[in-house]
Amino acid sequence: MLDIEKIRADFPILNQQINGKPLVYLDNAATSQKPQVVIDSIVNYYTTINANIHRGVHTLSQLATDAFEQSRIKLQQHFNAKKSYEIIFTAGTTHSINIVATGFTSLLQKGDELIVSAMEHHSNIVPWQMLCERTGAVLKVIPMNQEGELMMDEYDKLLSNKTKLVFVNHVSNALGTINPIKEIIDKAHQFGAAVLIDGAQSCPHIKPDVQTLDVDFYVASAHKLCGPTGVGILYGKEAWLNKLPPYQGGGEMIKEVTFEKTTYADLPHKFEAGTPNIAGVIAFGTAIDYMNGIGFNNIAEYENELLQYATKKLLQIEGLKIYGTSNHKTSVISFNINEIHPYDIGTIIDKLGVEVRTGHHCAQPIMGFYKIPGTVRASFSFYNTFEEVDVLYNALIKAKTMLS
Numbered sequence: 012m013l014d015i016e017k018i019r020a021d022f023p024i025l026n027q028q029i030n031g032k033p034l035v036y037l038d039n040a041a042t043s044q045k046p047q048v049v050i051d052s053i054v055n056y057y058t059t060i061n062a063n064i065h066r067g068v069h070t071l072s073q074l075a076t077d078a079f080e081q082s083r084i085k086l087q088q089h090f091n092a093k094k095s096y097e098i099i100f101t102a103g104t105t106h107s108i109n110i111v112a113t114g115f116t117s118l119l120q121k122g123d124e125l126i127v128s129a130m131e132h133h134s135n136i137v138p139w140q141m142l143c144e145r146t147g148a149v150l151k152v153i154p155m156n157q158e159g160e161l162m163m164d165e166y167d168k169l170l171s172n173k174t175k176l177v178f179v180n181h182v183s184n185a186l187g188t189i190n191p192i193k194e195i196i197d198k199a200h201q202f203g204a205a206v207l208i209d210g211a212q213s214c215p216h217i218k219p220d221v222q223t224l225d226v227d228f229y230v231a232s233a234h235k236l237c238g239p240t241g242v243g244i245l246y247g248k249e250a251w252l253n254k255l256p257p258y259q260g261g262g263e264m265i266k267e268v269t270f271e272k273t274t275y276a277d278l279p280h281k282f283e284a285g286t287p288n289i290a291g292v293i294a295f296g297t298a299i300d301y302m303n304g305i306g307f308n309n310i311a312e313y314e315n316e317l318l319q320y321a322t323k324k325l326l327q328i329e330g331l332k333i334y335g336t337s338n339h340k341t342s343v344i345s346f347n348i349n350e351i352h353p354y355d356i357g358t359i360i361d362k363l364g365v366e367v368r369t370g371h372h373c374a375q376p377i378m379g380f381y382k383i384p385g386t387v388r389a390s391f392s393f394y395n396t397f398e399e400v401d402v403l404y405n406a407l408i409k410a411k412t413m414l415s
């Protein structure tokens with residue numbers, strides 16, 4: 012079992028008051044908090060080895076390059092990628108998806124079909140709509156049911172030889188649903204389609220194995236798994252990354268430049284133009300080490316207990332309705348109480364120290380499906396406690412009384 016008190020001591024931000032009340036941070040699906048080792052990693056980099064990477068012969072540049080490339084190896088091992096250069100460092104999930112969506116422009120023709128799911132974050136919808144506008148490809152949508160699960164028999168009907176790409180989130184940020192991505196990937200491959208999995212919301216809870224999944228692209232952000240903001244990864248199978256053109260031109264991504272012709276660098280540098288977030292990448296590696304030190308199985312088990320406890324507790328509140336009731340979910344509870352606007356609930360419980368997200372969670376199609384303006388979303392991490400669930404419950408009772 013996890014020693015939660017000891018874990019909480021690793022996160023300096025948790026030990027403070029908000030509006031005169033102890034902070035209860037339940038907005039982990041938006042971004043996680045950072046342990047001291049990750050903060051130290053950023054400070055140490057700027058204090059001791061700051062230099063530009065991959066360019067200098069001098070000692071500092073080599074130390075910075077080594078630390079940066081060490082992070083790539085850590086990420087390779089974490090995701091079980093075959094080659095370290097299949098891990099591309101990006102600015103985050105949104106950036107990673109845009110690299111792939113832009114790269115496919117020259118690989119698609121009018122009438123080709125792309126498949127997305129009904130429960131995506133806007134960052135896994137909009138770049139593909141832009142791709143469709145550029146190419147004349149058509150976007151098809153896997154529908155979902157009332158429980159917030161994908162209707163897999165409808166997916167079967169959408170697949171055909173016209174399907175070129177399928178992109179689905181591993182876990183929905185608005186509902187918590189864990190999607191059957193292995194089945195989604197295998198079925199797409201039967202039609203020769205490539206698959207991109209948006210792992211922004213799964214990676215804080217699940218350690219994905221990209222080789223076992225046989226996934227073509229898997230993307231994630233560091234900031235949702237205890238790392239810094241503005242850093243993420245694009246995992247791509249070597250063959251796909253070689254096929255895609257570079258996303259940005261600039262320094263670092265070239266082999267040779269003349270005014271007549273430029274040749275591109277090999278992987279991973281082809282996709283890493285310009286000076287990257289060096290400190291962020293190094294701290295990302297530290298965050299991965301930290302989370303593996305706690306253990307993803309332990310994290311998943313504990314968070315599931317929190318989820319079960321919180322679900323039972325919140326359902327005691329009359330008029331509270333949960334959106335996303337799949338048996339396969341991570342520790343996210345999206346809900347409304349009667350007709351009360353989520354924003355009003357969020358504002359009142361913030362006064363009581365409880366930080367939750369309210370609104371459409373960058374997933375407006377889901378809100379459209381349930382015909383609601385938004386939800387209140389409490390999302391739990393391994394450093395949250397059962398007592399904090401009780402604080403949330405009491406705060407909601409108070410908010411409901413005030414707003415009814």
Ligand SMILES: *Cc1c(COP(=O)(O)O)cnc(C)c1O
Pocket residue numbers: 040041103104105106132134135180182183184209211212232234
């Ligand atoms: C957070 C999130 C994103 C976007 O991540 P950024 O770090 O903002 O780029 C995409 N998809 C899902 C499912 C998310 O939860």
